[in-house]
Amino acid sequence: xxxxxxxxxxxxxxxxxxxxxxxxxxxxxxxxxxxxxxxxxxxxxxxxxxxxxxxxxxxxxxxxxxxxxxxxxxxxxxxxxxxxxxxxxxxxxxxxxxxxxxxxxxxxxxxxxxxxxxxxxxxxxxxxxxxxxxxxxxxxxxxxxxxxxxxxxxxxxxxxxxxxxxxxxxxxxxxxxxxxxxxxxxxxxxxxxxxxxxxxxxxxxxxxxxxxxxxxxxxxxxxxxxxxxxxxxxxxxxxxxxxxxxxxxxxxxxxxxxxxxxxxxxxxxxxxxxxxxxxxxxxxxxxxxxxxxxxxxxxxxxxxxxxxxxxxxxxxxxxxxxxxxxxxxxxxxxxxxxxxxxxxxxxxxxxxxxxxxxxxxxxxxxxxxxxxxxxxxxxxxxxxxxxxxxxxxxxxxxxxxxxxxxxxxxxxxxxxxxxxxxxxxxxxxxxxxxxxxxxxxxxxxxxxxxxxxxxxxxxxxxxxxxxxxxxxxxxxxxxxxxxxxxxxxxxxxxxxxxxxxxxxxxxxxxxxxxxxxxxxxxxxxxxxxxxxxxxxxxxxxxxxxxxxxxxxxxxxxxxxxxxx
Numbered sequence: 001x002x003x004x005x006x007x008x009x010x011x012x013x014x015x016x017x018x019x020x021x022x023x024x025x026x027x028x029x030x031x032x033x034x035x036x037x038x039x040x041x042x043x044x045x046x047x048x049x050x051x052x053x054x055x056x057x058x059x060x061x062x063x064x065x066x067x068x069x070x071x072x073x074x075x076x077x078x079x080x081x082x083x084x085x086x087x088x089x090x091x092x093x094x095x096x097x098x099x100x101x102x103x104x105x106x107x108x109x110x111x112x113x114x115x116x117x118x119x120x121x122x123x124x125x126x127x128x129x130x131x132x133x134x135x136x137x138x139x140x141x142x143x144x145x146x147x148x149x150x151x152x153x154x155x156x157x158x159x160x161x162x163x164x165x166x167x168x169x170x171x172x173x174x175x176x177x178x179x180x181x182x183x184x185x186x187x188x189x190x191x192x193x194x195x196x197x198x199x200x201x202x203x204x205x206x207x208x209x210x211x212x213x214x215x216x217x218x219x220x221x222x223x224x225x226x227x228x229x230x231x232x233x234x235x236x237x238x239x240x241x242x243x244x245x246x247x248x249x250x251x252x253x254x255x256x257x258x259x260x261x262x263x264x265x266x267x268x269x270x271x272x273x274x275x276x277x278x279x280x281x282x283x284x285x286x287x288x289x290x291x292x293x294x295x296x297x298x299x300x301x302x303x304x305x306x307x308x309x310x311x312x313x314x315x316x317x318x319x320x321x322x323x324x325x326x327x328x329x330x331x332x333x334x335x336x337x338x339x340x341x342x343x344x345x346x347x348x349x350x351x352x353x354x355x356x357x358x359x360x361x362x363x364x365x366x367x368x369x370x371x372x373x374x375x376x377x378x379x380x381x382x383x384x385x386x387x388x389x390x391x392x393x394x395x396x397x398x399x400x401x402x403x404x405x406x407x408x409x410x411x412x413x414x415x416x417x418x419x420x421x422x423x424x425x426x427x428x429x430x431x432x433x434x435x436x437x438x439x440x441x442x443x444x445x446x447x448x449x450x451x452x453x454x455x456x457x458x459x460x461x462x463x464x465x466x467x468x469x470x471x472x473x474x475x476x477x478x479x480x481x482x483x484x485x486x487x488x489x490x491x492x493x494x495x496x497x498x499x500x501x502x503x504x505x506x507x508x509x510x511x512x513x514x515x516x517x518x519x520x521x522x523x524x525x526x527x528x529x530x531x532x533x534x535x536x537x538x539x540x541x542x543x544x545x546x547x548x549x550x551x552x553x554x555x556x557x558x559x560x561x562x563x564x
Contacts, residue, residue, distance in 0.1 A: 005150050008036055012154050016161040020168055026158060027057040033154065034059055037147070039135045040114075041105060044121070045069055045078060046129035046162065053082055053130065065103040076100040077118055082130050087119040087152060089144045091137055105134050113137045117144055119151045123159030131155045193236045196229070197377045200370035206233070206362060213360050214240035219312075221297075221357050222335040224364030227413035230335035231295060233364065237333060238291040246290030249283045254296035258304050263320050266311075272321020284317060284328050291331045297357065298338035298349065309353045332357070367408040367415060374404050377412065381419040382431075393423050398433035406438065522557045529554075534562045 012029045019025050030042040041060030045053040055069030074083040077098050081088050092113040093099040093106050099116070101107070106114055115137035121129040131151055193207055213220055214237045222230040231250060238248045256264055263272075267282030283292060300308065311317045312332070316325045334357050343349035367374065378395065386392060395403075408414055422435050437443040524543070532538035540550035554561065 004036070005146070005153070008033060008150060009153050009157070011036075013157050016157055020165050022162055022165045023057050025161065027059060029154065029158070030057065030059045033133070037135075037150075039133045041103075042131075042133040043069055043103075044129060044131050044158070045071060045082075046121070047073075047082065047127070053078060056129065061103055068102045070102075071100075076102075077116065078130050078132060081118045081120055082127055085120045085122065085127050087117070087148050089118075089148055090116040091144075093134070109136060115144065117147055117151055119148060119155045121155045121159045121162065123156075123163040128159055128162050131158060193233075193240075196232060196236060197380050198370070198373050199376065200372040202365040202370045203373060206364060209360075209362050210237055211240060213237065213362070215242065217241075217243075217331045219332045219334070219357055219359040221359070221361045222333065222364060223361060224335075224337060225366045225411055226337045227411035228364040228366060229412050230337075230364060231293065233362070234291070234293045234333040234335065238293075238331075241291070241331070243290050243331060247287055248291050248293065249287035250293040250295060251283050252295045254299040258301045261300065261304060262307065265308075266317050266319055267326075268320035269322040272319070276321065279319070282317075282319065284311070284330055285326060287330045288328050289330075291333055294332065294334045296336060297334040298336040298340055298343060302348075302350070305350045305353050309350065309356060312353075312356050367411040371404055374408075374415065375400055377415060378403050378419050381416050382423060385420055385423045389424075391423070391429070393426055393429050393431055396430055396432045399431045399435065402433045402436055402439070521553070522559070525550075525553055525557060525559055529559070529561070536561065 011032050015029045015032065016025045026044050030044070033039060034042055041058075043058035043061060043066070044056045046056045047053055051073045053069075053071040053073070055066050058066045058069065061069075071079045071082070073079055077088055077090060077096065077100075080098065090096045090099065093101070093116050094113065096116075099106065105116075108114075113136070114134055116132065116134045118130055118132045120127045121131055131154065133147075133151065193210065196203075196207075198204065198207065210233060220234075220237060222233055224230055234250070235248060238244060251261075251264060253261060263280075263282070265282045265284055267280050267285060268276050270276060270278050307317075314325075315329075316327045318325055340349055340354055340358070344351050344354050378400065382393060382395065403415070403418075406418075410417075418436070421437075422431055426435050433439060525539075528539040528542045529536070532542055536550050536554070537547050540547045543550070545553075
């Protein structure tokens with residue numbers, strides 16, 4: 001018997017050492033024991049975090065019976081063994097009141113007693129689970145001392161294997177959690193772009209899109225407000241693409257007239273126009289094999305839109321004054337700060353060209369939507385200023401708070417200029433909050449921003465402004481005596497100011513009937529212009545708005561000013 005037990009322990013230990021998959025190794029060990037010792041069924045239950053015993057593996061049980069392997073601590077024979085940590089042997093389970101018969105083991109051999117042996121699986125001074133076997137006991141005189149001793153040795157081996165499995169699993173999960181945390185923390189670093197400062201979520205998303213689109217030759221449309229760094233992003237796409245060794249050529253479409261832009265992009269032949277003394281390659285040919293960046297694409301004329309569309313479709317063009325087609329291999333990156341959708345709807349931009357260039361659209365967020373990047377960007381600009389000017393200036397915490405709280409309508413370009421201007425005018429090496437022009441209302445950008453906001457908001461209220469008529473004749477002037485001598489000053493009556501009182505006069509109410517007043521905003525504008533002989537300044541006074549607002553309103557509604 002001792003030899004059989006030694007062989008069993010050796011085989012079980014060898015099986016448990018083959019893998020950390022305890023489900024597999026425990027099952028193989030139970031399979032060996034059942035066949036070697038003529039046992040009928042066996043299973044292992046282990047405790048979860050709440051102390052409930054659940055089936056880990058079983059042999060000789062159906063799938064439905066295995067699902068019923070669930071015991072609470074102290075429940076039944078299995079629960080008692082787990083709670084007490086003491087092995088138990090039952091010669092006949094039918095005669096044992098604690099036997100629950102959850103797997104139906106007592107019903108499979110009617111008339112023949114069934115014995116049950118259970119031993120705790122312990123490791124590190126803890127009970128981890130229970131090893132259970134059952135076998136037929138026809139004469140009920142069988143002594144199970146040797147079987148229990150073997151089960152205790154097997155349970156010890158299983159406990160060590162189970163403890164090792166849990167330790168390795170916990171270590172692996174810890175490594176995976178740390179890896180996920182590192183990937184999440186360094187996710188932006190994987191997509192970091194040189195010469196671009198950005199750690200905020202909006203910029204990390206832009207970096208990810210740029211890395212994703214750079215390897216292909218797909219046309220990219222960069223959109224965003226002025227100063228958000230569209231050209232920098234275009235260069236980043238080019239440097240990350242397979243065309244990085246080829247030329248990157250940029251053109252600002254808003255800086256050239258239509259004729260100059262056509263010559264600049266397509267080139268010209270000798271004698272094509274006055275001053276064309278030789279053949280000249282255009283930017284398309286210069287960028288052959290590389291990338292062509294067209295900035296401010298929303299500002300090109302309708303005629304040039306048609307020419308550009310043909311080039312995008314055919315990938316060929318003719319030089320100005322020439323007839324031979326020129327084939328080019330160019331990747332296009334375009335940029336605009338205008339709302340192309342509204343321009344298409346208003347007929348200012350060709351819809352077919354819009355669909356041709358709007359393949360991959362990347363929206364660059366304004367600086368006010370990524371304030372987390374402002375400190376790093378400001379420090380970057382200051383360090384560059386220090387290198388170029390051999391200075392050692394730095395920001396105080398109060399100065400950095402001022403930079404972070406600004407609105408920055410000019411975005412990154414305005415921030416760069418503000419840092420350079422402030423560092424240049426700083427009296428010492430520490431830039432405080434008082435060094436910024438905005439602290440004493442000397443920031444011209446702030447003034448410009450407020451003017452733009454007023455002009456953008458006020459014309460929309462035009463329909464709400466009551467219309468009054470300018471009096472056709474000036475009101476009678478009242479004489480005013482000064483110390484009984486003569487009259488007061490007599491300024492022209494069309495200034496609308498009473499010379500004697502020094503206060504503006506109130507316009508007379510509208511003389512026309514109420515049904516002559518149009519209701520719509522456009523109709524009110526036309527009505528006022530007709531009343532005032534198509535003089536914008538007088539019509540603006542009639543509507544009680546500024547001439548600037550009047551000009552915007554006429555342009556908005558497409559009203560052509562008549563000239564006499």
